[in-house]
Amino acid sequence: MNHIPLANLKAILLDLDDTLYAYKPCHQAGYEACKVLADKKYTISNLDFDAAWKLGRDKVHHDLHGQGASHSRLLYAQKVSEHLFGKSNPVFALEMEETYWNVFLETIAFKPGVEEFLKEAKAKGIKMCIVTDLTAQIQMQKWLKLDLGRYIDFLVSSEEAGIEKPGKYIFELALEKLGARADECIMIGDSEEKDVKGAVAMGIKGYKV
Numbered sequence: 001m002n003h004i005p006l007a008n009l010k011a012i013l014l015d016l017d018d019t020l021y022a023y024k025p026c027h028q029a030g031y032e033a034c035k036v037l038a039d040k041k042y043t044i045s046n047l048d049f050d051a052a053w054k055l056g057r058d059k060v061h062h063d064l065h066g067q068g069a070s071h072s073r074l075l076y077a078q079k080v081s082e083h084l085f086g087k088s089n090p091v092f093a094l095e096m097e098e099t100y101w102n103v104f105l106e107t108i109a110f111k112p113g114v115e116e117f118l119k120e121a122k123a124k125g126i127k128m129c130i131v132t133d134l135t136a137q138i139q140m141q142k143w144l145k146l147d148l149g150r151y152i153d154f155l156v157s158s159e160e161a162g163i164e165k166p167g168k169y170i171f172e173l174a175l176e177k178l179g180a181r182a183d184e185c186i187m188i189g190d191s192e193e194k195d196v197k198g199a200v201a202m203g204i205k206g207y208k209v
Helices: 023-042 046-063 073-085 090-107 114-123 136-146 168-178 192-200
Strands: 011-014 127-132 154-157 185-189 205-208
Touching: 011 168, 023 046, 023 090, 046 073, 073 090, 090 136, 114 127, 127 136, 127 168, 136 154, 154 168, 168 185, 168 192, 185 192, 192 205
Parallel strands: 011 127, 011 185, 127 154, 185 205
Antiparallel strands: none
């Protein structure tokens, strides 16, 4: 992020997942922990778990497209139980969600250079807001794990906004919280389509990292 100019900025909008930290190793660690638990406690093979998880995830994505809940690991796990057991099993679903996120959060860490960028922006008095596609609770837990309160002023999740990026309102809500105009801000994220193009459509300059 060191290449991004900070002069004359009032505020920065920041994506969270795969922008401030690397998502893949965190996800992989959490997912593998779920597979171990499923095998040991429920004698579900890795192959069967993989297949059921994909079916569940795809179903939730389809049914809840464009909503924060479309990323819910609890709903994925509920679908897994219904596929493998022929009925809902809340104990299983809750165990899987807790296991996944506990291990995920144990793994999370800033990408190289990110914290230095946040420190510099903070020192310049630039307000910052996380703009993220997921449910509020887990994004707040990531916030706490990374101790983002040292640098970041606000959080906007797609659950709160009722729409995911590149939808207009999630950016409008961030600008409202920041008390800033579009031309006084930049947006930084890993997705050209969601972060950069979504911001540009609002008159906000976007940077892909």
